[in-house]
Amino acid sequence: MRTERITGGDGANIVVYSFGAGPGIVILHGGGVQERDYHRLAKALADRFTVHLYNRRGRPDSAALTGTETIGTDIGDLAAVLDHTGARSVFGHSGGGFVALRAGLSLPLERIAVYDPGLSIMGRPRFAFLDELEEAVRAGDHVRAITIAGRAVTPDSPAAKLPSAVAALISRLFLRTPIGRRFEALMPTIPPEVRRIAEHDGPATDYAGITADVLLAAGARSPRYFTENCEAVAAAIPCGRAIVIPGASHNTANIAPKRFVEPFAAFFAGGQVLEAP
Numbered sequence: 600m601r602t603e604r605i606t607g608g609d610g611a612n613i614v615v616y617s618f619g620a621g622p623g624i625v626i627l628h629g630g631g632v633q634e635r636d637y638h639r640l641a642k643a644l645a646d647r648f649t650v651h652l653y654n655r656r657g658r659p660d661s662a663a664l665t666g667t668e669t670i671g672t673d674i675g676d677l678a679a680v681l682d683h684t685g686a687r688s689v690f691g692h693s694g695g696g697f698v699a700l701r702a703g704l705s706l707p708l709e710r711i712a713v714y715d716p717g718l719s720i721m722g723r724p725r726f727a728f729l730d731e732l733e734e735a736v737r738a739g740d741h742v743r744a745i746t747i748a749g750r751a752v753t754p755d756s757p758a759a760k761l762p763s764a765v766a767a768l769i770s771r772l773f774l775r776t777p778i779g780r781r782f783e784a785l786m787p788t789i790p791p792e793v794r795r796i797a798e799h800d801g802p803a804t805d806y807a808g809i810t811a812d813v814l815l816a817a818g819a820r821s822p823r824y825f826t827e828n829c830e831a832v833a834a835a836i837p838c839g840r841a842i843v844i845p846g847a848s849h850n851t852a853n854i855a856p857k858r859f860v861e862p863f864a865a866f867f868a869g870g871q872v873l874e875a876p
Contacts, residue, residue, distance in 0.1 A: 600638075607679040609672075611662035615680055616652045619645025623686025624867055625677065626652045629693030630717065630792045631748075631782050632853070633658045637692070640855040644864060651684050655695075657788035664787065670795050673698045678706055688867050692852040693717045694792045700832070701799070703809035712814040712863050714844075714852050715825045717793075718832065719800035724754070724824045726797040733790040741783050745770045748789065752849070753822055803831035813839040814866045818847035825849075 601617045616634060618641045626637050634652035641650040654661040655676065656668060677698065681687070688710040691699030696716025703711050719726065728751040735744035746766045750759040761769070773779040799805070813836050815829035826843055833841035844851070844859055851859050 603683070605679060605683045607662075608675045611656070611676065612660070613653050613662075613676055613679060614660040615683065616641075617684070618642055618650045619648055621648045622688065622867070623649045623651060623684050624688045624690055625680055625684065625686050626650060627677065627689060627691040627695030627698050628652070628655065629695050629852075631785050631789050633781075633785065636853050637855075640690075640852060640860065643855045643857070643860045644867075647864060648688075648867060649684075649686070651680060651686060653680055655698075655788075658785060664791070666791075668791060670698070670701050670799065674702045674705065677702050681706065681708075688712075690714075690863060690867075691716060693849070694796065697796050697799075700806055700809065700813075703811050703813065704806070708811045710812045710814075710867055711809070712816065712866055713829075714816045714863075715818055715821050715849050716815065716829065716832075717796050718828045719796050720803050720828045720831050722800060723827060724751075724822070726751075726793065726800075729790065729793055729797060732793070736786055736790050741774060741786055742767055742770045744786055744789075745774065745779075745782070755822060803828075803835040806832050807835045807837070809836050809839075811838065812866075814863070815839060815841045816862065817841070817843050818849060818851055819843050819845045820848040822849075 603615045605613050605615060607613050628634050628637055634654050637652055641652060644650050656662045657664040687708055689699045689708055691713045693715055694717040696713030697718055699711050699713055728747050732744055732747045735747060753759055774783050815833045817825040817829045829841040833839035847859055
């Protein structure tokens, strides 16, 4: 892994981590996590591509949150990374997928792949939980916050239907794990990122101006709204395609098994994308 420090357009510090050799790809991480959670994916692609990662704001080694951030802030940071690395391909997961697609409207990208992108298309999904989530995070009630967030992301799962006391106990136990403690440290980044997605609710045609080749992938085990939004946006983009990855859940991007990686590797290489069996 190679590490470089660069400066964003507004003077913010950005640390870029790079793996491999070949055509460049920038990975945009999701919400509540950081670039380190995508090293498996980066290494899986590194035999064919140069893969660059960086932390979005509010994470370790990135600029602190000021409360003034907008989607333009995220796009500006990505533009600085693209300019420094020369990469013209982007992979975005969850909230990072939202940034990638919004960036496709203005940045000189050639290929954009997203997995379970955090989009709001004509009120799908609903963000009725957001005010309550913001309140819980402001109060420092992270058990309540993670319970709210978990139920909101997977509203139809058995876990989302558990009694409140049981759900809170599971959240409390999760926050005692190493992954949970990292997630808790990043809790303040989640509400503003979700708020930006909610504020950009609209028709799929909002993304029709993207001229890059776009692959929109959803997990077969992820909430249904990811597949529905991917299909809607793919139909609206001139060079868009939607696929469903069998057996994959929302967090499969972080585990990066071969069956998950191959459709994206084929897409970035310019070959035919085959859905995993």
